[in-house]
Amino acid sequence: MEHAPTLLVVDDEPVIRASLADALQEAGFNVIDSPTGEQALEELATPGIAGIVTDIRLGAGLNGWDVARHARRLHPRIAVLYITGDSAIDWASEGVTASVMIQKPFAAARIVTTVSDLLRGPERLLLTRALQVIDAAGIAPSIDVGFRDLGQQLRMTELRAQSRRSAERRNRGGSQPAAFMSKA
Numbered sequence: 001m002e003h004a005p006t007l008l009v010v011d012d013e014p015v016i017r018a019s020l021a022d023a024l025q026e027a028g029f030n031v032i033d034s035p036t037g038e039q040a041l042e043e044l045a046t047p048g049i050a051g052i053v054t055d056i057r058l059g060a061g062l063n064g065w066d067v068a069r070h071a072r073r074l075h076p077r078i079a080v081l082y083i084t085g086d087s088a089i090d091w092a093s094e095g096v097t098a099s100v101m102i103q104k105p106f107a108a109a110r111i112v113t114t115v116s117d118l119l120r121g122p123e124r125l126l127l128t129r130a131l132q133v134i135d136a137a138g139i140a141p142s143i144d145v146g147f148r149d150l151g152q153q154l155r156m157t158e159l160r161a162q163s164r165r166s167a168e169r170r171n172r173g174g175s176q177p178a179a180f181m182s183k184a
Helices: 014-026 037-043 064-074 088-094 108-120 122-137 147-172
Strands: 006-010 030-034 049-055 079-084 099-103
Touching (some): 006 014, 006 064, 037 064, 049 064, 079 108, 088 099
């Protein structure tokens, strides 16, 4: 029998924290919850935490950006999902790499799906990010485009871009690899 991943849920609003914890537990995750950034840092000492779901604004003291950065220092591969009502604009500058941002209000199922995708690895994260962009743009993907097909299309687009950048570097005589600066 497979061990259920443990998640740390951090939100200063008790109703949201309890709703998230319930939804994630129903989906099979073990959940530790915390109402403050300071308590979250203490909980991060718990062995085996696979991911965190954190609000950005946590009242006085540490915020969700701080919690995620500390989590990544302790556990470099920990999955990070930010939730916020008003701080999404700061995600590009404040968020840790390979993280996802979801705006409030949200459906609990979206949190469960996104956490599951984050825990599955970079390919699923790329797909999740693409779907977030599509969702934010208000574009409905064609019903006959499956998740696997979309993921393959995104990967091929990424590979073509890398190949083009590599060819441009060779043509300029440069040998330095291009920096990859993406949250995905």
